[in-house]
Amino acid sequence: MQPIYLDYNATTPIDPLVAEAMKPYLNAHFGNPSSAHYYGFQTRQAVEQARRQVARMLGCAPDEIIFTSGGSESNNYAIKGATLANRQRGNHIITSQIEHPAVLEVCRYLESLGFRVTYLPVDEYGMVNPQAVQKAITDRTILITIMHANNEVGTIQPIAEISRLAHAHGIIMHTDAAQSIGKIAVRVDELGVDLLSVAGHKLYAPKGVGALYIKRGLRLEKLIHGADHEQNRRAGTENVLEIVGLGKACQLAQESVDQEQVRLKKLRDRLETLLLTAFPEAKRNGHPQKRLPNTLSLSFPGVEANLIVSQLSESVALSAGAACHSDEVTLSHVLQAMHVPESIAMGTVRLSVGRFTTEEEIERAAKQIIDVIEKLKPGQDLPASDAELSEIKLTHFTHGLGCACKLRPQLLEEVLQKLPTPVDSRLLVGTETADDAAVYRLRDDLALVQTVDFFTPIVDDPFDFGRIAAANALSDIYAMGAEPIFALNIVAFPANRLPLSALEKMLAGAQLTAQKAGISIVGGHTVDDTEPKFGLAVSGVVHPEKIWKNIGARAGDVLVLTKPIGTGVLSTALKRGLLNKDQQIHLVEIMARLNREAADALRDFEVHACTDVTGFGLIGHLLEMLKGSEAGAQLYLDCVPLLPETRHFIQMGIVPGGTRDNLQFTAPFVDYGSLSDNERLLLNDAQTSGGLLVSLSQEQADDFCKRLPGQCAIIGKITAQKDPFIRVQPTQQTGI
Template sequence: MRDSPAGCEIVTENNPIYLDYNATTPIAPEVADEMSPYLYEHFGNPSSSHSYGARAKKAIEQARKRVASLLNCSAHEVIFTSGGTESNNFAIKGAAVANRSKGNHIITSAVEHPAVAEVCGWLETQGFRVSVLPVDSYGLVNPDDLQDAITRNTILVTIMHANNEVGTIEPINTLAEIAHEHGALMHTDAAQSVGKIPVRVDELDVDLLSLAGHKVYAPKGIGALYIKTGTSIAKLMHGADHEANRRPGTENVLEIVGLGKACEIAERDLDENMKHFRMTRDRLYQGLLESLGEDRLKMNGHPERRLPNTLNVSFRGVEANTLLSEIGGEVAASAGAACHAEEVDVSPVLEAMQVPVEWAMGTIRFSVGRGTTSRDIARAVDVVTDAVRRLQPDQFDVGTVVVEEKGEHRLTQYTHGLGCACKLRPQALEEVLRGLPIPDDPAILVGVETADDAAVYRLDKEHAIVGTVDFFTPIVDDPYWFGAISAANSLSDIYAMGAKPLFALSVVGFPSNRLPLSVLHDILRGAQDKAQEAGISIIGGHTVDDTEPKYGLAVTGIVHPDKVLKNSTAMPGDVLILTKPLGLGIITTAIKRDLVEKSVAEEARELMAELNRDAAEAMNKIGVNACTDITGFGLLGHLREMALGSQVDVELNSGSVPVLREARALAGANVVPGGTLDNLAYVRPYVSFDVAVPEVDRILLADAQTSGGLLISIPESRAENLMKQLHDRGVKWAAVIGRVISEGQGRIVVKA
């Protein structure tokens, strides 16, 4: 087997082996060289009549010819766009609008990319009727299903050429023949197939075809749409008459040149590349199959009608995200499922193919490219095989797994979620608890009925014990800090009840087949140091072997029965005070993705490890009506529990809520944990947002916190004194954020 062509290798000496070419490709050196002059000296506007403009215009037309040559069409049938998504939108929306007088029926398939599926979904809201064709177990559309679904009102059939996940190649020319027999247009999304197999529009018999530059070693942000001569589609945008008066806007000359060169290379080297792709892909599959066996490995997609570079495989009983975390330092690939606490999110493609959940949950897509070498494949086989065996030690005769000590271990890479953001969704928790009997022991002062922070049980007239348990997956990479933050988070429930902690027990889940026991030692050491700071001891606990690290404490505290603080006793006229800033869920998600500076990460880490003891002592001294701590359900979620339990309505001033620096910008960049979005979806029916409150701020108010601050409801007459006490004790973030406005049903009004 040959190695990759000179100049196309991805340097992997200090980077993971790249096996995710279906996600994107690097810019080919020849492409970069071709583009370079247009980054500097050839900067003219192609619409200008002088020589600078003429040079740019000639470059665009040369690129257009190169794209047309690859697709075997006329140059005037190629329109440049910003990428595959725009091309799909242009084709589908444009065809639907232009042909609406002929009908309103569109047919697509169950395995389309969101750039097609979401467009069709939107068109349904505009009065179009959309039929979704099923696929077989290989992901293939049956032409007979199209024949049954198509009607005289059908104006467009849009089916992808090759699937981005499993690589299955659809029978486009057969489907096009059926479409044309009934007077419908045929569009295909060929983003994944161009450059990997022959894609000739005359052979496919399509009217519209989309391609994306970054899939063929061109830059991101450039694509093209083939529009067959005589095909009528409406414009998406309006302006000047660029691109044959179909797509207005000054052309992106630099990237158009890059796409043209990439298409020229793809056509020139297609046969050689196809052979290389197939050989590397098959060697990867055979290596995994020989190492793991057919009972542990399943290939998805058609065995023959499949892209030569794509290998989609399922590892039985393994969580895909856990496997990717395990191999991520050495191999880069993509998951086909995401496993959460209450469910497994299987990709729509695998779901449409009816891949059983026990297989689908462990699905990984490997896609090779020009830069993939024989050494890469051999190493990838070893890395993936070893990881699967560690994650399934009971499935293999491997004896005791001994994990080597090796430098630092980034704990967030060993889990699919972060901290309290891994809680069950509020909706799911409500469903689980609904219908369960509520204990009627008269000694229970606080139980499950108010969704409070801890349970309280009266021993006698002077004493009540407070019990809580909390544990989660790593929120930071450092084991010591993970232990400290987990302990602080668990202790917070005791403080929120107005109680004093007495002792704690450890709750441990640990992947001894993935991490050395020294990591667990450091976690426990961090927790013990934090417990000592709180004035208590950890005097026991329980451990289980798990697929990912988890840690927390079961804490017991004590309080006078008459001084218990609940989350259900807020009163109209109260002022609401928050003692720590929001944004921890967003910041920690960014930390896991290596998107923040060290100083930002350290600030978040220290804030999460900070005990709520000082804030609790201040409020106990002043006297308050209600309290809760802000953790996984976010400020809005926990405020909703307080308001509902207290039967009051509250007002929140979003501009007064303290927020960590960088969190707002990260939220705007969509660096948001799934738990935060679940929180926001849950509270929306109970929250009235002022129109001036931006969506970013709404996300921050629902952000899933770990070891967050206390939310205190206090009579207005005492609020100033409490704020002074908090600031005097070093609780510098404490702020008045709202008020209880009246008796009510738990509604929240958020003002800008």
């Protein structure tokens, strides 16, 4: 059974009647509407029929409608077109703080061109006060753009009143009506606007098509130049197939909006009643009456929205209004503008019903949502979970949609700089080298190495998670040239959300990895938590004169990497259900593979510097090595081994938050040359249980790689130049 879809404000499915209307234009009617023959006439008629359908719904003339690629283009054309065409009259724009990015980002762009923008505040319900609009108007104001209804909380703005104020001062009025059309009646004559944006995919038409109402007599600066399509306003051969779909969708919306509005409100109110009855402390966001009939925004204090969304991912589709990270809570700009306290806003979810939502789905969805929130509420003394282990997907019990990432590097550095440097002659490695382990001399021939590492699940199977977490923790020991001797478990576990059999499997997976490392796990510490976390505190031994540090790289050395990168991207893709079975197996095996074999082989060579590649990514860990070594490096992108499909998923935007944080932190120290943004993200991808990164002489590196065929890659070289610390080339041009 597919999840119940309660995210209609994000997008709508194509109505079957819309799809049926589009079918003839897939094959039979393929002509260019500008062609002066039969095939062109057929498609021209279809475009004009759709124009009439949109116009009838909006209550305007057909020649006041032009077709666009969607709501974003319509907003861009309306705002840029109106302001640029009228800049001789003024340079001031008025908008609100809760607009869609397709409005806010346009306004910020226009600010860079010299325009001045007033971003009006809203009240606790997300409503713009017309009096605030009146006060903001100056003799240089040329455009007011306020959305008709907010996409997050559903509040409907007093557009007609604001339009009257605008016209009293000779100001152009635009509204983004993407969310309101199809849910309530939208008529341009009643709203009094000069410009109105329509997005097809919000009203059961395809994605990639929209419309813009332009009042007769209003001149806009062109956004797209070319031939004289769309009344010489928007160049480009018309997207006939989708325009036909938009026209049909508008016809259906016009015919059904009155009864559909009543039906949607009934469903929405039933869902609201069920949830507020179960959680009377929850806060409703948006105006109690003046809001879209299908939209429900609720905040659940003490619960994290992304945990709710993640837990419901296979049963109910909804949206989060806040994202909780390791170091901060990111609230939507709408909730911020409404001054919803962070402690409440962090638990905000948006539920939006639509044309195909049924009463039975509402009842079932409410039950699922209530069950999840009950288990997530703090201080709940609930019985241990009795869920079947076979049903468990461990990644669904973690915060957010990315992999577990460390505290942002810039924040960690800020904290560490405030701590006093340890003073102990026996401490051979402390905080000064950026190594993830400490080394303490016990005797002249023996030193103790200790490290700790833990994180949230990045794979669904508890046994595999245990294997990977153990391999990740042991990696820090191997990166110091040491031998592990024993380990302790570190466990956080939500016993009321996960069966104890999942914990047993996690520990069993870790035990298997420990056995491969030749050590025992002898105990540990466990706490109850809202999400599972697991790792090890590992102890090892090394000769004090044979320690590998994350410093000591020399100009002329080459850099060797012992595992491919891409685990952060692929584990995020896995959490979103985008990896097939073979890809999952390969990813797990790479992360669960110990660095023991590589470390054993390295002991026969002269290692100048070594680290393992984990949460700070390849660039981040290399940067630490170079800063400590007072050296620079040249990297060759084509030499860096990648896990299959990593580039594909980055192109899809499947990037963990830690990877973006890493790129932001390392950017000032790296010359990426001609590399694309995606390639830069790739090199900063936050890894889990990555390989060893080693600085060796060229000859030693060649021999080491021969020792481990297929596991090593020479990816760059150490240089004396350290401004910037790292230079990246797309290819190895001159040999290493």
